[in-house]
Amino acid sequence: MNSRTRKFFSYYKPYMGLLFADMACAFIVSAITLILPLCIRYITINVLEGERPDALHQIYTMGAVMLALVIIHTVCDMFIGYKGHVMGAMMESDMRSELFDHYQKLSFRFYDEQKTGQLMTRTTNDILSLTELYHHGPEDIVISLLKFAGAFIILISIDVKLTLIVFLFLPLMAVHAFYFNKKMNAALRKSKDRIGDINAQVEDTLSGIRVVQSFTNEHVEKDKFAYENERFVYSRKEGYKSETLFAEGMSGFTNLITVAVIVFGGAAIANASLELADLLTFFLCIGILIEPIQRLVNFARLYQEGITGFDRFMEILEVEPDIQDSSDALELAHVQGKVEFKDVSFKYKEDYDFVLRNVSLDIKVGEYVALVGPSGAGKSTLCSLIPRFYEVNDGEILLDGMNIRDIRLSSLRRHIGVVQQDVYLFAGNIMDNIRYGNMDATPEEIIEAAQKANAHDFIMELPDGYETDIGQRGVKLSGGQKQRLSIARVFLKNPPMIIFDEATSALDNESEKAVQDSLEKLTDNRTTLVIAHRLSTVRNAQRILVLTDNGIDEQGTHEELLALGGTYANLYNMQLKI
Template sequence: MISRRKKFLSYYKPYIGWVAADMVCALIVSAVTLALPLCARYITKNILEENAPDALTQIFAVGVLMIALVLVHTLCNMFVDYQGHRTGALMESDMREELFEHYEKLSFRFYDEQKTGHLMTRLTNDIFWLSELYHHGPEDLTIAALNFLGTFIILLNINVGLSVITFLFLPLMAIYAFYFNKRMNLALRRTKDRIGDINAQVEDTLAGIRVVKSFANEDIERSKFTIENDRFVASRSEGYKSEAYFSGGMIAFTQLITVVVVVFGGVSIVNGSLDLADLVTYVLYVGILVEPVLRLVNFSRLYQEGITGFSRFMDMLEIAPDIEDAPNAIDLHHVRGDIAFHRVSFKYKEDYHDVLRDISLDIKAGEYIALVGSSGVGKSTLCSLIPRFYDVNKGQILVDGYDIRDVSQQSLRQQIGMVHQDVYLFAGSVAENIRYGKPDACDEEIVEAAKKANAHDFIVALPDGYNTDIGQRGVKLSGGQKQRLSIARVFLKNPPILIFDEATSALDNESEKAVQASLEALSEHRTTLVIAHRLSTVRNAQRIVVLTDNGIDEEGTHDELIIRGGTYANLYNVQLRI
């Protein structure tokens, strides 16, 4: 696995040309910064002190040179500021895209354990600070190092003794900086965790805002948010305190250096070992010496913010998907729809009990199978194993004779259409949501799919027809309307295998009849698995499979199972009495 250091540097590679140009401009900025005080020293020492006969001409000439240097300095600074930030933003975009693609590769098992708010924080806030580090880091270090080194050499040439006294402060500054840097890093890590907690709380509350309002529990949610918000403020306050100590202390050191230079420089002038022009130049360079220190202070802050974000970014990126395609995975084409479970066992975690144990089931192409049983016996889990949302712990599942672990996930899932009880529709128009089943579908295909799903009539009655915006998760539609859109989406996909996961259990009778008619039309000539809550909806199934905690308890048609008087008959009679 690539080291984190190499991974960090790898994001520079696509933009190395712009980074090089940025560094060249940073070098020019540093050189001009060092040259300007030398020009001032030339005027005071070589022209004014020596009373040159053409002093005015020389002063104007040096002034023109200084203006030219300032112009170059400004242009290079503007390039560094704009292009550097732009390059940082492009690198940020690359990282965000890479992490988003990685999120898509992770299985349901991963998302069962994660909070959406935490995942969003790593995708947005953490990576933003990384872009600042990528941009400012190299230029701040380059300019600071060159300014510091150049200033050090020039000051030694002006007065060795004064320079030695000045640079005695540096070891103390380094120790001070190291200590508070460490404190800042710990505080920033806690802060990023707290931001994730806030995002998770907000996402949870807003996603369930209708439940919150229906129970009039706004105060409870506000209280939970306040707790997370206060934790964030406390962690941020600790970070600000460390940053204040760090920044304030470093600035105090630089001011002390200025005081020492003025005092000991004055003494040197009195003793005749330093002239006034050199002292003025020396003070100017001490001012320049402050700039690299401040840049290093800024770099230290950016480094702590950025590297903490990078660590959290890599923590997520290094999570390997637990479901991956086999090295030589094949693509499924022209699937008939035969499905076979061979002694399949499954549990969600190692220390959990088996949800499914030793399940064997053969389903023929085009067969209509109903899965029934009490809640928690594994009906939905059984269906989730077919498209490899989870991998079996034991046994194997075959589609058309192929072990699904030897088949590419994409080609497998393209052969399966799923209609869930909890319909998820995306923000956007009706047409966009139906087209999700086949992204390259034309308008005529979308309308045809809607008609097959008994959705066309209500769609054309909407304010903008197929272009009507349905809101977040389709909140502007009824439950039956949302369900029929999800069915239209599957009609458009046109898969040979269908899975209906209690698709009508949450609907009223009228909506259920409309949706049931759509489902029956969709299932014609396709292998169909239906998870049924209302047993009356599966009376016409070719085979009913009854699941219990011990596995498959019985199989048969509705009439056969009623006559047998077993588990299915008991469930059916209970529902009749309700």
């Protein structure tokens, strides 16, 4: 049993009691289904043909037995139908939770290569198909095997030759099923990939709907969607074709079995080697024999849909997070904020060029350091390495003299606050978005953080104050308002180290001043790294680092760098002319 198979069956473990109850009911249902034709045979042979004086009493007695069996059969079927599906849904929920938890462990490097829509499909559509497989899989197998074995025993006890004729069809049915099962699997896999592509396209278009409409490019997005939609329909056509040939071929074989029984059974009666009552029982048992075959056909369909989804589920689950805690990683109790880069080199992919090469840097406790330079020089990358959003390729980064790889990720990131240029606010109200900085914060602490971030006044002017709904990604707020909420969030977190990633580059002058004031409050007594596009915003930095393709090209105060007349002075003078 390989690792994926063990993983597949591991989801039954919390629900073994429910599974055994489901299997017990399946066993009872199978047994009753086999007993009912024997009851009918008893009436036709022993009562009706035997001309017994108490025939009517015997018929009523057997009818009462059959009624009791039908009631038990119905109750067991209801248990299987309800509790079995509930079990499947709970297992599906466990898998979805596990996948979601795994998503949150994966690094930025993973998400750089993925489409959100595809990841959503693996969390929803792919796992959804497993509910039916987890529920009906064991049940269909148990019922089919029991009914098939029982029907075979009954049939062979009635007429061996007729039974062998029936069973001659089975090898042909097995070959047919095996061939089209493979084709169904390939088609279903392609179909699931295509629905993932559709979700990715829809997510991409709707996320950028303002850009789409501003450029009046709705027709472009419609064409993109139509292309993905057409590919999905084509994949479904292939799937339906294989599924139809599979199911209808199996149905054709079962009809041939029925015809064979009529022809050869009729001939046996004509030759007086078979009783009419036995042929009636034989027909009933053929129905029971065909029902497991149909169940297995249904199981094959469920299996292909479910296992295809499971394979896609496992593809993500088997992606090892490239950034993990070491076995002896430490929890930080207190952080001062001294940061050292020692010969650090980094590139995003193996076949890419290095973004940073042999960078060495020493940032003192409480120092305010600004990073400036042309786009693509590695400013954001350098800052992303400190919280280990990406892992360095060579060298090491130290926090308070300790290699960050020896610190628990949660502990490291808890002591670092990040304010990004592209602010992400969650759907909901303002209070909840600020509380994200500290989920245990009181309303009073949230308001205090908003005041420090110069956000309280504009919040109170909104219709519902802190309870105002801000829409998806905060679309109801201006850029400056969103940025101040993100700063309030960091105030609430209260970390000893702050990273600002071009937090004011996209703001108007008034918003920039409000954000700049709140940033300067936040930098008090904290180690601060600021990535700056507008050089005027970092004139007060204690040290300015100029990053170019060659690494740290210059460093010093604003006045020192201007006097040097190098890269920084050229950048500053260019911005003054704009």
